[in-house]
Amino acid sequence: MAALMAAALAAQAAGPLARALGTAPADPAGPGAVVETPQLRAELVAHAPEGLGPGKPMWLGLKLQHQPHWHTYWKNPGDSGLPTRLAWTLPPGVEAGPIDWPVPHRLRVGPLVNYGFEGELLLPVALSLPADWRGETLEVSLRADWLVCKEECIPDGGDFQIRLPAQGALAAHRAAFEASWSQRPQAVVGAQATARHQPAPAGAASVPVDDGHGPRAAPLDPGALALRIEGLPAALQGRPVELYSETEALIDHAAEPALRWTGGVLEAAWPLSPQRSSSPASLPVVLRVLPGPAGGEARLLRVEAALSGLPPVEAVELPPALQAALAGAAAVPPPAEPVALSLALLLGALLGGALLNLMPCVFPVLSLKALALAQHGEDRRALLGGGLAYTAGVILSFLLLAGVLLALRAAGEQLGWGFQLQSPAFIAGMAVLFTLIGLNLAGVFEIGGLLPAGLGGLRARHPRVDDALSGVLAVAVASPCTAPFMGAALGAAVALPAAQALLVFALLGLGMALPYLLLSAMPGLARRLPRPGLWMVRFKGLMAFPMFATVVWLGWVLGLQTGVEGLVGLLGVLLALAFAAWAWATPWAGGLARTAWRGLGLLLLAVSLGWAWPGWQAGAGSVAAPTAAAQPSASADWQPWSAEKVVAARAAGQPVFVDFTAAWCVTCQYNKRTVLADAAVLAAMDGQRVLKLRADWTMRDAAITAELGRLGRSGVPVYVFFPGRPEAQPRLLSELPSREEVLQALAAL
Incomplete structure (x- = not known):
């Protein structure tokens, strides 16, 4: 049965690995034409209404279907974000033009304004073939990179490939291309536009600075651009207008421009960005002309304004004190130094693996191994x-x-130790497996009685297979735990070359197996064990209850990940599973009755799985959000972690404590209810005004994974103090911190 866990792990890894390697399942448009992520679906499409050929109209396009409330960015993303970028691989002589961007929407996020797209978006690109092109098919490859955001942002992308036939029209996506083209701005023939720098008025607010050339007053207000556009169509004059700058890092996007019509001339005072990084000679401007009081359709226009009077951007050398303050205000420490394989690291991995046996998540498997010791106590060879x-x-x-x-991380996935437990389907699979083991130990069925004769005979001839599979099961259930010394070993391993990293993981495994291996090799063990008898049957039944207790815990984790519906679905599956196990194990009087009851059991199991699976899959596509695991049981002053909160607190001189946790992490839950709930510890934190943050990693969260990597860790729990002095380095605690360790770290802040 433990083999089911290996299969579930492989299935869990296959999706992100395929996506990271650009081999996600494709639709009929061609192999590699589609990439799907939890945030959006991306498809490479083509439009050639007259077929392929030199001089014929042809376009390629990246079609993005965003999940609700997720968005990607325009060519000028605004105050934050990154534009979608396309890199084409085409046959010799074939050329792809720039993206023909549609006009974006304003996306206001707090004090910031970004420009981007939600819902369905197509980014068209014109394609041209050389005059001598005579191919039968055209192969096109694309590497696309995008930043997709909701409350958090995820850099993502994919590799695409399509093969286009030369014969016949390609018009299946005509509607999508036409919808995109209807949203692109049109150049205005005969329009004239100018933009002149308008400095801030005299007496405006300024800040004293000393850049090494003596003290001076630097204005806080960089001024504005006086934009003037003449020659717009008469039907549009006097109507409200929205302005979009195609140039990045020039305009203050959050500041509304002061617009007015003077006769047929549109005038605007467009505030410049305090972080302006360029002084271009011209400014492409997109106008969204809205319906006026008398109605009319919205129009999308584009003009190129000649810029004048804009002072060049000067590089200013900041004073040393300000440089130190800015450097120290970083949310995270600098990347760790390169890791080298050492004897201390190898011994730490071995010791960490051995201590893993003391963690509560391994207890169910240890109970199985205790049963094995009792069964084979008199057979030293066995x-x-x-x-x-x-x-x-x-x-x-x-x-x-x-x-x-390691393969997924090398392919760009943000993962760490225990990543498979972030999948609700994997959690449910573990619950099913432990239920089966518990039913077997309780005597509901015997594995040998359920196997075909051939498999049963093979299992009898190779009894060691069960022992090996119990090792697989032990590793699967050990994932939620991190023992002392193990966190540093795991963090170092993912930064080492692959061969050295595998050596560290092998020593972790050897350390975990070593206690049982030593016990099995002790010659005097048999004399200290009771003789086989009725007590072994009772002991076997007793061992079923740790399995069922594990199922209760897994159900709690699944409920946090998917809500009540996911948990109820799991309970229904387990009920059907228990009925099916009973139906298969019951010795029915006739073949017809046996077939009917067993068929009913399988039918109920299939129906319950079909009912529960969509809820588990929906949870798997979620991005991490604060759950009950991230909230303390008796305190309301813990807050969800974010890098911005760490920056703001340290800049204000306030120390920060971050608890990196997950609902499926047993060690995390133990620490949360003991040392992190200790009255003396909480009082000491409050006495030093420590900001307490929890980073909940129950579901996948790229930001938390990246933060763990910068701290030199790849799994939870992780506990870290950030001193209130921005230039000071953070202090990491052990995986099982004591009250004294936390208080000592507080005293050193």
């Missing part, structure tokens, strides 16, 4: 063989998990 097989299963599982993790 005992030693089982220990070696268990060790092999543990080490190979660590290596498999490490290989998947």
Whole structure:
């Protein structure tokens, strides 16, 4: 049964690995034409109404379908963000033009204004073929990169490939191209536009600075551009207008320009950005002319304004004190120094793996191994063989998990230790597996009785397979825990070359298996164990309850990830599973009754899975949000983590404590209810005005994963103090901090 966990892990890894490598499932448009992420669906499409050929109208396009409330950015993203970028790979002589951008919408985020798109978007690109092109097909490859944002932002992208036939029209996406073209601005023939720098008025606010050339007053207001546009169509004059600058880092996007019509001339005072980084000679301006009081259709126009009087951007050398303050205000420490493989690191991995056996998430598997010791106590050869097989299963599982993790990280995925537990489907699979194990231990069914004769005979001839699979199971359930010494070893391993990283993971596995391996090799063990008898049957039944307790915990985690519906779906699946196990194990009098009851059990199981699966999948596509796991049980002064909160607090001289946690992390939950809820610890934090933040990693969160990496860690729990002095380095605590350790760290702030 533990083999189910390896299969579930492989299925969990296959999706993000395929997406990261650009091999996500494609639709009929061609292999590699579609990339899907939890935030959007991207498709490379083509439009050639007259077919392919030199001189014929042809376009390619990246079609983006955003999930609700998610958006990507325009060519000028505004106050923040990044534009979508396309890099084409085309046959010799074939050329792709620039993106024919539609006009964006204003996206206001607090005091910032961005320009971007929600819903469905098509970015068209004109395609031209050389005069001597005579191909039968045209192969096009594209690398697209985008930044997709809601409350948080995720840099993402994909690789696309399509093969276009030369014969026949390509017009399946005509409507999407025409909709995009209807939103592109049109040049105004005969229009004249100028923009002149208008300095801030005398006496405007300024700040004293000393840039090494003596003290002076630097104006806080950079002034504005006096924009003047003549020659717009008479039907549009006098109507309200929205302005968009195609040039980045020039205009203050959050400041509304002062617009007025003077006769047929549109005049605007357009405030400049205090962070202006360029002094261009011209300014492309997009106008969205809105309906006026008398009605009329909205129009999208574009003019090129000649710029004059704009002073050049000067590089100013800041005084040393200001440089130090700005450098210290960073939200995160600088990247860790390159990691080197050392004896201390290897010994730490071995010791961390051994201490993992003391973590509560491993207790259910330890109960199974205790049962195995009791069953084979008098057979030293069987005992030693089982220990070696268990060790092999543990080490190979660590290596498999490490290989998947390293491959996904190398492909650009933001993942860490325990990443598979961020999938509700994986959590549900573990709950199903532990329910089956519990039912087996309770005597509801015997595995041998459910297997075909061939498989049953194979299992009897190779009894060590069960021991190896128990090692696989041990690693699967150990994922929620991080033991002392283990966090540093995991953080270092993901920064090492692949071969050295796998060695660290192998030693973690050896350390975890070592206690049981030593017990199985002890020659005097058999004399200290009771003789086989009825007590073993009772002990086996007793061991079912740790399995069921694990199912309760997994159900709690799933409920936090997917809500009540996901949890109820799991309970329905487990009920159907128990009925199916009973139906298959019951010795029915006739073949017809046996077939009917077993068929009913399988039918109920299939129906319950079909009902529950959509809820689990919907949870898998979620981006991390604060859950109950991120909230303290008896305190309201913990806040959800964000890098901005850390920056703001440290800049104000306030120290920060961050608890990186997850609902599926047993060690995290233990620490939250003990040392982090300790009255003396909380009083000491309040006494020093410590801002307490929780970073909830229950679901995938790229920002938290990146922060863990910068701290030299790849899993939770992680506890870190950021001193109130911005130039001071953060202080990491151990995975199981004591009250004294936390108080000492507080005293050192």
